[in-house]
Amino acid sequence: MGFANRAKADKATDEAQKALSDGRSVLVYKIIEANKTSMTTAPMTGVGEQIEAIEAQGWQLYNMAAAESKTLGGERIGVICLFRRRM
Numbered sequence: 001m002g003f004a005n006r007a008k009a010d011k012a013t014d015e016a017q018k019a020l021s022d023g024r025s026v027l028v029y030k031i032i033e034a035n036k037t038s039m040t041t042a043p044m045t046g047v048g049e050q051i052e053a054i055e056a057q058g059w060q061l062y063n064m065a066a067a068e069s070k071t072l073g074g075e076r077i078g079v080i081c082l083f084r085r086r087m
Helices: 003-021 047-055
Strands: 026-035 059-071 074-085
Touching: 003 026, 003 047, 003 059, 026 047, 047 059, 047 074
Parallel strands: none
Antiparallel strands: 026 074, 059 074
């Protein structure tokens, strides 16, 4: 895993731990993936790693949605993930 993706996974871990310590039962987390082109089928770099990092803290991915946008920096895929605490 590259430096940027490791940093994103570490941030996801920190936020998941904070939500747990705050007693939250739901965590909504936005993951942004930079993509050169959305016209190809390919892994979403860094997204799986962030989901795994959150789930490792006791959360379970419950639902997700994705949206695409074009910005000056290129195309971006935003994945909104709804996690619930494992009981």
